[in-house]
Amino acid sequence: MSLHYQDNILNVHSVESFGTHDGPGIRMVVFLQGCKLKCQYCHNPDTIDTHGGEEYHIEDLVQMALKVKPYFGKKGGVTVSGGEPLLQSKALIPFFKRLKEEGIHTNIDTNGRILNHFTEELLDSYADLVMLDIKHMTEEGFETLTGAKNKETTFNFAKHREASGKPMWLRYVLIPGITNKPELLQALGEYFQNYETIEKIELQPYHKLGIHKWEALGWEYPLMDARENTEEEINDAVQVLQNYFKEVKVN
Template sequence: MESFGTHDGPGIRMVVFLQGCKLKCVYCHNPDTIDTHGGEDMDIETLVQKAIRMKSYFGETGGVTVSGGEPLLQATNLIAFFKRLKEENIHTTIDTNGRILNHPVTELLDDYTDLIMLDIKHMTEEGFKKITGQKNKETAFLMAKHREATGKKMWLRYVLIPEITSHPELLHQLGAYFKDFTTIEQLEIQPYHKLGVHKWEALGWEYPLKNARENTEAELQSAKAILSNYFQKVKIN
């Protein structure tokens, strides 16, 4: 749980991090949430009441964001959670990697989710596999197409890793793919950082990007300039 989150959707937000993810991204800053058997059980109504107590801080734009891990692994329970939040007129956001698009997920997204923040890992299959350890980059694009068809709001997120996802041709490829989508309000560039390295070490895992460096300000601004040709708003987090 995180109160007063300001980088997890619009406005001030209560952020709920769920356990479990089928990917193992090389830069994951919450590797402790990957294990689907970890975490702590929380009663839905308890979470709803926490959100209600924060409503005065949410203002007109804030609300509740569910992140992870991959929250859509628990889509059925999230339907009940988000249904209650909508009864209380609280804005709802899902932060997802887009790997799941089954019936519970489409019901959750179409009926109860005001905004999705969709992580685009890489624009090539080879790059996607190197970053996530899994195949089929198209799953996230299928979710984006589904969201576009519903006409509901979406943000894209893209982690900018020097020499891995920062190549200009990849940025142009990303922009060209999504340039005609009408539901994308903004693209967020997520600068690469090593804030989660200590968590990898605590789990006894070797951090795969130990030799990677963080972005320079010039690199971030260059990426923003390229992507601004394709998206109405580009933000560096």
């Protein structure tokens, strides 16, 4: 099954009813199928292929959200993740529109690589929150880590969100010697220090929990030699970033 762009259909990898690390409060998380990046540390590599997934009608997903809405409380809601959800921006517009009609908070977890008129309408009119993954602060590092060129695309996305005046969180994976370097953390902080829409940055310490998924796909895991951060390294990273952001959270 190939990736669909029908108005009322989303191509879904999986749905999690009670997510607690995907935005504020308790959330229903819809993982969409398909991504144009192949990040070396990806812990959901089975979501990368744009072929696969299962077609869900938007209204069916809305009804699923309504069933768990009592658990959302004041802060929770629906997060769309992936894969890269903005590959399906056109269909996300009516989905988020319906969620808003039902008083449900909406959030997009994205790498910010897509900024077209569908994405802009989704961001400006229907996305209460955007969680933006910052992969790397240098072009060379970005290309090595993701297999794609032009890191500036993500930064242009961030500029658009900032101009809208709507809330944004940043996410950053800490990999010792690759992304967790003082000069990179400082560059990250200096780049975003004047952004007013950024409520927090979430640090994701590197782990190898997704290796078995790579192996199941018959893919070679590229970061076999990478190690996890020490507690001291994580604390040091927090110390650097606290100089620039209102809140630094370690997931």
